[in-house]
Amino acid sequence: MENIEIYDITIIGGGPAGLYSAFYAGLREMKTKIIEAQHDLGGKIHVYPEKVIWDVGGVGPITGANLIKQLKEQAMTFSPEVVLNEKIESISKERDLFLLKGASGEIHYSKSVIVAIGSGILKPQKLNIEGAEKFELSNLHYMVNSLKYFKDRTVVISGGGNSAIDWANALEPVAKKIYLVHRRDCFSGHESQVTQMMNSSVECLFHSSITNLIADQNRTTIADVEITNQKTGEVLRLPVDDVLVNHGFDQDASLLQNSELEPKMIEDFYIDGTPTSQTSVPGLFAAGDILKHEGKLNLIAGTFQDAANAVNKAKQFIEPAASQSAMVSSHNKVFSERNKEMLLELIK
Numbered sequence: 003m004e005n006i007e008i009y010d011i012t013i014i015g016g017g018p019a020g021l022y023s024a025f026y027a028g029l030r031e032m033k034t035k036i037i038e039a040q041h042d043l044g045g046k047i048h049v050y051p052e053k054v055i056w057d058v059g060g061v062g063p064i065t066g067a068n069l070i071k072q073l074k075e076q077a078m079t080f081s082p083e084v085v086l087n088e089k090i091e092s093i094s095k096e097r098d099l100f101l102l103k104g105a106s107g108e109i110h111y112s113k114s115v116i117v118a119i120g121s122g123i124l125k126p127q128k129l130n131i132e133g134a135e136k137f138e139l140s141n142l143h144y145m146v147n148s149l150k151y152f153k154d155r156t157v158v159i160s161g162g163g164n165s166a167i168d169w170a171n172a173l174e175p176v177a178k179k180i181y182l183v184h185r186r187d188c189f190s191g192h193e194s195q196v197t198q199m200m201n202s203s204v205e206c207l208f209h210s211s212i213t214n215l216i217a218d219q220n221r222t223t224i225a226d227v228e229i230t231n232q233k234t235g236e237v238l239r240l241p242v243d244d245v246l247v248n249h250g251f252d253q254d255a256s257l258l259q260n261s262e263l264e265p266k267m268i269e270d271f272y273i274d275g276t277p278t279s280q281t282s283v284p285g286l287f288a289a290g291d292i293l294k295h296e297g298k299l300n301l302i303a304g305t306f307q308d309a310a311n312a313v314n315k316a317k318q319f320i321e322p323a324a325s326q327s328a329m330v331s332s333h334n335k336v337f338s339e340r341n342k343e344m345l346l347e348l349i350k
């Protein structure tokens with residue numbers, strides 16, 4: 003083990019929970035590594051780069067893309083080691099060290115670990131219609147990368163959760179017409195979003211689902227959608243420009259299933275932790291959507307508290323005499339030089 007590089011803390015997952023953990027670990031002067039399976043940091047926010055987010059404390063309305071940019075900038079404050087395109091496949095422990103096995107074959111060594119994998123590697127649940135995948139290159143979408151693309155188009159959205167409703171509201175002023183197809187007659191989305199949508203021009207088709215996609219003459223693009231009302235059996239054929247499917251994401255639980263360490267879990271997927279982000283395995287902490295505890299807030303804002311708690315507990319795990327939490331950032335000596343520069347700017 004002479005040539006291995008050992009980190010104080012390794013964060014698995016580069017979404018908001020992982021990025022804020024990386025910043026906070028730097029604040030606590032820990033040697034930090036962050037490992038992300040995708041080619042870029044930002045996590046689930048990449049699903050909604052053009053959605054405007056209003057509920058991050060102290061941050062005005064901001065697009066997903068800009069929030070990712072700011073989260074990344076903050077995370078890089080203390081220059082953590084960043085490893086991209088590396089899926090961690092298992093976690094084990096030898097004596098005092100955690101060993102994280104990456105899909106690349108590399109083993110990452112760490113004194114403590116934060117699991118910040120959200121819902122695992124994101125895989126949208128696909129439309130269950132034979133041959134639908136061929137339209138993914140044209141007008142069948144599982145994400146919205148550009149609102150502009152939908153300008154003056156007729157769009158059928160399938161789904162009834164927060165994402166579907168958010169997109170119906172965001173696209174309604176842009177598109178020519180929005181239909182929302184939902185298999186139930188009530189929505190599980192946030193009340194205010196549902197109210198906004200119900201008071202808009204979005205046309206909701208309840209008890210319904212998409213049962214067929216009819217191609218244009220070239221067989222490359224969806225020209226019409228068949229929608230079946232499950233209660234009446236009535237079939238409606240709508241000419242469309244685009245179909246947007248928001249049926250949620252498949253949960254990839256392989257990391258914890260493949261690991262020798264067996265933290266207590268909930269529903270075989272979530273980590274059953276404490277409100278201070280501890281798991282049942284000493285030295286292994288969790289933050290963000292993967293963590294469940296009393297008082298859990300499944301919002302970006304909630305990931306920050308999980309992250310700071312996880313880092314503070316990790317710091318004490320490897321240095322039992324360390325203080326319980328970091329000093330507030332305005333007093334923290336690691337910022338003193340930068341604070342001086344900013345104050346000098348102010349009095350210029």
Ligand SMILES: Cc1cc2nc3c(=O)[nH]c(=O)nc-3n(C[C@H](O)[C@H](O)[C@H](O)COP(=O)(O)OP(=O)(O)OC[C@H]3O[C@@H](n4cnc5c(N)ncnc54)[C@H](O)[C@@H]3O)c2cc1C
Nearest residue numbers: 015017018019039045046089090119120122290291301302
């Ligand atoms: C459409 C939509 C809209 C939303 N809108 C809002 C909103 O307006 N406000 C709000 O507060 N929240 C919103 N949310 C929720 C918010 O995005 C999540 O709560 C937040 O992203 C959770 O952050 P996280 O870091 O825990 O997980 P994630 O963002 O899911 O990040 C986890 C990261 O871990 C990586 N990963 C997973 N497994 C591995 C592995 N084995 N090895 C390495 N890396 C791995 C993934 O690739 C991913 O990058 C929305 C969610 C969706 C889907």
